[in-house]
Amino acid sequence: MTTQTTATAPSTTSENAAPARVRPPRATRPNGQWKVDGTTPLNHNEEFKQEAAPLGVRDRIESVYAHQGFDSIADDDLHGRFRWWGLYTQRKPGIDGGRTATLEPHELEDEYFMLRVRSDGQALDPAALRVLGGISADFGRGSADITDRQNIQYHWIEIESMPEIWRRLDTVGLETTTACGDSPRGFLGSPVAGIAADEIIDPTPVIHEIKRRYIGDPELANLPRKFKTAITGHPSLDVVHEINDISLVGVVHPELGPGYDLWVGGALSTTPRLGERLGVFVTEDQAPDVWHGVIRIFRDYGYRRLRNKARLKFLLADWGTEKFREVLEGEYLGYALPDGPAPAPATRPGDHVGVHEQKDGRFYVGAAPVVGRVGGNTLTGLADLIEKVGADSARLTAHQKVVVLGVPGDRVDELVAGLEPLGLTARPSLFRRSTIACTGIEFCKLAIVDTKDTAARVIGELEERLGDVTARVDRPIELNVNGCPNSCARIQTADIGLKGQIITVDGEQMPGFQVHLGGGLVGEGRDAGELGRTVRGLKVPAAEVGDYVERVVRRYDAEHTGGETFAQWAHRADEEALR
Template sequence: MTATALPVASGQGQWALGERAPLNHNEQFKQDDGPLEVRKRIEQTYSRLGFASITSDDLRGRFRWFGLYTQRRPGIDGGRTAVLEPHELEDEHFMLRIRIDGGRLDADQLRAIAEVSTQYARDTADLTDRQNVQLHWVHIEDVPAIWRTLEAVGLSTTEACGDCPRVVVGSPVAGISPDELVDPSPAIDEITRRFVGDPDLANLPRKWKTSISWLPDVPYLTNDIAMIGAVHPEHGPGFDLWVGGGLSTNPMLARRLGVWVPLADVPDVWLAVTRLFRDYGYRRLRHRARLKFLLADWGVARFREVLETEYLGRRLVDGPAAQTAPRMIDHMGVHRQRDGRWYVGATPIAGRVSGTALAAVARLAQRHGSGRVRTTVDQKLLILDVEEADVAPLTAALAAIGLQVAPSTWRRDILACTGIEFCKLAIVETKARAAELVAELERHPSLAAAEISISLSGCPNACARTQVADIGLKGQLVRDASGALVEGFQIHLGGSAGLAAGATAGFGRKVRGLKVTAAELPAYVRRVAAAYLDQRHHDEPFAAWALRADEMSLR
């Protein structure tokens, strides 16, 4: 029996089965007018006539394909997030997401981002956990000028959001790491050149997240499609293909297809998987439109069969699994490159920087390096190509602008999403809460040895990878001691992305009823960190301890 003759669920809006009628409003507006067509209206109409001229389907739909979301109206508390209509929640300002594929920037590009931030975005800038930069307070009238500034240096906001191929995540040390056997940057470049902005791929069932890296320094198991370095015993270095990862309210880890992909084939294999998702992905319900649900229904064997027979027209080579690293890699600190120079990794708190700070980083990267800068999936920055004599002055200069090269474990290992400050979906504050938490924990030297990752998400969507952190904090309203509803968090413990040797990827543990108010959070983390340090076996990681600890130790 051929792959297409196998029984499949009907009525899910799968194009490959001839189900082209739109089954929800999102599918309708994408069919009514290609999302990429909205750029002309932004340039020719909306930027001239202002916010009030924007149609609803463009404002809350197609704008996403160019990295634009309306931000949350100030003063609306988290209790109203789920009850207000979109027009009641939104402000007349935008978040603008700049895509940075592979996390690669040069000094001119970083200066351009800084210029846009300071001139058009109130000096805001956030480093995301997908290597992008997000700006806030953007006016629609300024968007064409912003695009001109960014595109003049090779940057773009095209398909930074939307049901399309979003940024391709990659290792920030691709091409310079002594441990890398194959630099996948040419494949990332080809994918972005050929397919970003391609109308044929601009209407996928849902967002499409990609990671391509030789090193296991990106959370590849949480992406829709991921390729990670692997050495075939006969063919040599290539990439191990994983599909179907995603977090949010129904988290699933990606699964191996069991194939080996040479570097030259990476773009075409990526295209084949993407087209399969476009054609067979579920489009009826938005919350079931990610690839992970199709893969769960089909299984790996059928997915591979359809991929090979219908989209590649050939068999893929069976291959070995990728190898994990001896320990987690986040690239903070000072590290030698393969050419003998050094790269320096520095961290803000939870990605919060500014245009002013980014302009300073651009100057430092040129003064002490070659001008090359990288963003990471952990909301951090690297400066590459630093001579040994420049390491100390660069480290001091970074510290002067709030970027620490030797941060505390708490500053180093904390992530936070945008939160209620700007996001219409959020219920609680995250960025400021992360900064307060770090400041409090740094006041307790006895806890410095606890290497514990913390992720704060303002809602259940897990934009900060809540479920794969040591301590994952999902924002919600909880009752305080007086019975009042206040900002707080449900707690996940012992999650892991499985990137280090001996670590088992998984979503950790939820202890029944384990929630804290935002005010109680620092004391809770202090308490559980102290219990971990007291009870761990030798160098036992937090995730392993959390999965075996008794509930009292976790409360």
């Protein structure tokens, strides 16, 4: 595993020697673009990354902090560089959401950590699942969540435990390297890569090669902000490709055969922007170099002066796709990419829930926990079940689900039955299947309201109340619950997205949600992604979320026409129908 001891500016070696055909003009005020303004830091975040390289903090964790304890941790390591190894301090219990924006980080944080383990679309065999479950049981008080970035996320981790956690992860090929921080975050990979009967191209070799070459590379460890990657070759478009900094989506070129369509510049948060196609076709052999070119454009030209303008989406908005393509080809690749086709809209959900036949005659089975919560006992029990039925492994999904791979045909029913006691179901209700939630106020220092428990309660309420409606609805209605405006749970691209905030009802402040309706990505009935709409003044108390969702779903059930989706109806309905 690679570490570094010195900060690095953009390379001036031959890899960048080819001149770009378009050179962005110098801004009146420096934006911190390394190739335009130089590498002088313009804020403290940029200063600490150059003062001591972030990846080098692992050595201090293992040799100093794990022995001397939480109080020995230097501030810029604790609140900065630790993120490059997947560590954030978690929220101190008992601090209400109204105080989130008024307290300093040290006042909000506990002496325990959230730890994020990246899976990068990796197939997790029983040994890996047991390691993940054991870390939860031994160091995380039983906590473990599947995130919508295909990570496993723990809580209650002590700094003293990190050397042993890393040692265990190393034994099964898992890591926390750049799981957070201004770095290449964990990759979204198709959960059915290499096994699906209808797969266009297997993305596994590309993911492995990019990771082998570049994860832990000091040259890519100081980016303006986070950099998110998605790669799939499955026609269900199962990696939410439009909201990543870079996505490679499987397509078939009429002359060159299977390869990838390149998307860049997607991200949500408080300024949502869907990614855009560059219109190029990328072969499997070219894909690692293209990924490397795009991330270096972000490193070299991304805006570093203001953190809230430092994502790749802002650079793409200013440059446009034509200029971005010219710089990528002329300055970073040194060759032109051919034009290529766009991916077709998805014909089925990309969560892979249910039983599906593989191309080898075996089956894969997608199962839903409740809003991603699994825990150590579930992970260890899943390992035992996979071995018992003679299956191969499991993968995580971008929808907080798990997919069991390689199930023998005569053992599918046994597997499906065995998942239920583990808190997993291959036959979930409409809302258990389609609801995701971020960490929320229980552990997150940015959160304002509870999310996981609220969402679990609402699922139970809707299962009781909407049985008659869900029997008539033939497709999921996504309910995404987020504890703050940052949209880790993708609220703007859900059928019903809930953004946590403190609201005032009859003069009383309480936790509640702003509602986004009708969002979605390319899929069945939708040729392009679309952000959800908001209804002026519509805010729902947390205690009344179930009532609201029931009301709006029943209105949809009564008013939609033919095959009209919830999102299509929500965009045409008048505001009164959405209240």
